[in-house]
Amino acid sequence: MSEKVLMKGNEAIAEAAIKAGCRFYFGYPITPQTEIAAYMAKRMPKIGGTFLQAESEVSAINMVYGVAGAGYRVMTSSSSPGVSLKQEGISYIAGADLPALIINVQRGGPGLGGIQPSQSDYFQAVKGGGHGDYHLIVYAPASVQEMADYTIKAFDVADKYRMPVMLLADGTMGQMMEPVELPEVSANEIEKPWAVRGTNCARPHNIINSLYLKPEQLEKTNFDRFEKYKEIEKNECLYEEYMTEDADIVLVAFGIAARISKNAVVEARKQGLKVGLIRPITLWPFPSEVLNKTADRVKGFISVELSMGQMIEDVKLATECKKPVRLCNRTGGMIVSPEEVVESVKKLLSEVE
């Protein structure tokens, strides 16, 4: 086992990516994730890797597309406005079935918004931020350790399913320091016979492409891709349950909001309220099954979010509105407090009891 070191979340992502065998990073400065680029700028040249500050986020994601097409592990990182710019490239990467990792350390929006933490890119991340029919696998880490762990897992999953994966963090997760253990990773890379590395005049040419002018062909590639997505929904969904066994009210929250919600659960329990937490770790695929089952035995749900309420729609869909679902939120860079969450629990209890 390796030693624990104190690191910022952003640095943990960068070092974990290197451990996972990523040797290509393309980015553009934007707060609050620039530490990732700074870390890569220092480390990559020393290990034979490439760090390149692109002229824009648009270029950075297209450099990622190039390296991904050649079948090497590659990543980019940005924050909300920058991730909007990357959406074109992400759609092409999804359409060409290429593995890549995109990090979004979210800040408040819309527009230039602010530089404080936010979770308001949930829709963009899980509903397909770019054009066309596609999904990303989306991990929502809730500690610096998880920033590292899910970065490593993201590369493996991206390779396994040949698709882009997003790590959806936020400014808090990126900036806060916690002890983290960076595991030694054995090279997990798989054969990529589809990659463009030159034919060596020994095979027909490979083509990395997302253009299908015949509608029946495009429909078929989309059908096939969604068959793959069904497998992913079956195999890759991750969540954490906390004190839900006897809960009357279940909080649903991810990332930093889940950490706050955990404190709220402890506080509520001290006051004699039976509260639990379901924390989606993958936002797509969304842990719908556990939420649906839970809905049969609890009195209601509260979606705790740092946005105007985006995940709440998926909670309602997952629970088929069998029980009331309320929102407890702050947005624009403001952070919801455990006390506010407990208050929202009391309010909901007063409605349902």
Next chain:
Amino acid sequence: MVVFKKPKSLTDVPLHYCPGCTHGIIHRLVAEAIDELGIEGKTVGVAPVGCSVMAYDYFTCDMVEAAHGRAPAVATGLKRCMPDNVIFTYQGDGDLASIGMAETVHAATRNENITIIFVNNAIYGMTGGQMAPTSLPGQVTQTSPYGRDVNTVGLPIRVSEMLSALDAPYYIERVAVNNVKNVKNAKKAILKAFKNQVEKKGFSLIEVVSTCPTNWGLTPEKALQWVDEKMIPYYPLGVYKDRGAEAKEEK
């Protein structure tokens, strides 16, 4: 005895280009250069969005289809992870000089060791003939139906001249393919652009003044004349940047 045959680096797929369009000639010249340098097996091409979007079907090397204008960024990614492979992009004027200008300029100023074949026919062909950044003053297109009005949309961009103002790029030349002599010169330039890359010299861009008989509303023959009469006077042929020659002179 066979004296004229298809280059090895072109597939047997029939080209989709319009009659009289010079994309076919330019494809052939690129393929000949790849054949002559013996680099087919290690070359990766990047196709643009535009008329040559399906170039990925026509070259036998590995190919990537890029988003509109992004080919130099995609090529940068490819080159950075495979420095010993040969990476080229094949782009039109809308792709390279309008939506992809940032990618073009920055690849050039990084002296990215790639080869860009830039086909300038002064119009957006694929979408049916709209005004391009290189459309000539007064040129009638679907989106400049009264002729390109320089007072409202400005003057054309001379890409080779503009990029030559940068210190970094290694080689920039403008050629044409409207007659035998020009085709021969174009071949030499394209070959040089690939050779530069093999020798790790850096960024080479060959601007090829081309035709679009369909959207110019001219016969193939008249289109070739229009290149001589209108295009080349605005876009003079020649070498605009040759850091290899500059270095020799300094010695």
